[in-house]
Amino acid sequence: MSSDPVGIRPGVLLVAAPILIDPNFADTVVLILDTDTNGALGVVLNRPSPVPVIEVLGDWVDVVTDPDVLYRGGPVSTDGALAVGRLVDPADEPVGWRVVFGDVGILDLDTPVELVDGMLDGLRIFAGYAGWGAGQLEREIHEGSWYVVDSAPEDPFAEDVSDLWREVLRRQPGELAWISTRPADPALN
Numbered sequence: 482m483s484s485d486p487v488g489i490r491p492g493v494l495l496v497a498a499p500i501l502i503d504p505n506f507a508d509t510v511v512l513i514l515d516t517d518t519n520g521a522l523g524v525v526l527n528r529p530s531p532v533p534v535i536e537v538l539g540d541w542v543d544v545v546t547d548p549d550v551l552y553r554g555g556p557v558s559t560d561g562a563l564a565v566g567r568l569v570d571p572a573d574e575p576v577g578w579r580v581v582f583g584d585v586g587i588l589d590l591d592t593p594v595e596l597v598d599g600m601l602d603g604l605r606i607f608a609g610y611a612g613w614g615a616g617q618l619e620r621e622i623h624e625g626s627w628y629v630v631d632s633a634p635e636d637p638f639a640e641d642v643s644d645l646w647r648e649v650l651r652r653q654p655g656e657l658a659w660i661s662t663r664p665a666d667p668a669l670n
Contacts, residue, residue: 488629489516489618492582494636495523496628496649499663505556506626510645511611512637514565514581520614524554524565524607527642534606538562540594546603546638554607564588565637566597566604575600585637603638628657 495511506525513523532551535542541564542549554563568574568584575597577589588597588604613621621627630653639645650661 489513489521489622490582491515492585492632494526494630494632494649495618495622496630496646496657498626498628499660501626506611508646510636510642510649511555511627512565512632514587514610518615520612520616521618522613523611524563525552525611526605526637526639527645528553529642530608532608538590538606541590541604541606544594544597544601544604546605547640552605552607554609555611557610557612559609561609562590563607563610564590564604565607567602567634567638569600569602573600583634585634605638628653630657 491513493513495513497506497509501507509528510526511523512526513521515522529548530551530553533542534545534549534551537551551562553559564587565581566578566586566588568578568586571584574580574586575588575592577592577596578586580586584602588601590606618627622629628650630649633652636645636649647661650657652658
């Protein structure tokens with residue numbers, strides 16, 4: 482979808498606009514992992530869950546980036562897990578790896594942990610994902626629900642994601658940086 486006028490492609494971020502009040506996506510930052518003619522798929526980066534990785538996927542606890550909890554990747558298939566990682570050396574891909582963009586990819590969690598030992602510079606595990614059917618995300622962007630911006634290498638693996646929404650907007654040019662200063666409740670302004 483590189484010819485898509487709204488710029489939806491693997492590696493971009495969708496930052497929820499203040500008008501997006503859907504509780505699944507309000508104040509979220511979504512990393513797009515895949516796009517095609519059927520739609521788009523991504524994971525919410527700033528929704529850590531209270532569930533420790535060790536309780537669900539114990540073998541991966543020493544590999545995941547801190548904090549070592551599952552993240553709520555989105556409202557779709559929340560009983561499944563998706564691992565997003567970054568390679569130390571992009572020329573050295575482990576078994577079960579699929580490149581998404583640059584040195585970031587998706588790792589099959591059925592891969593034995595010992596086969597990826599030392600190969601990852603970051604790994605985050607998401608319960609569920611965010612998905613959009615053909616044309617759905619483009620409509621939401623045109624309606625003003627999402628800002629489409631480039632990701633930074635540290636975004637998918639940030640240790641503290643509590644302020645990721647503001648941080649991503651703050652580094653954007655012009656009006657988007659200004660939006661990052663909006664109060665949580667504009668009525669109190």
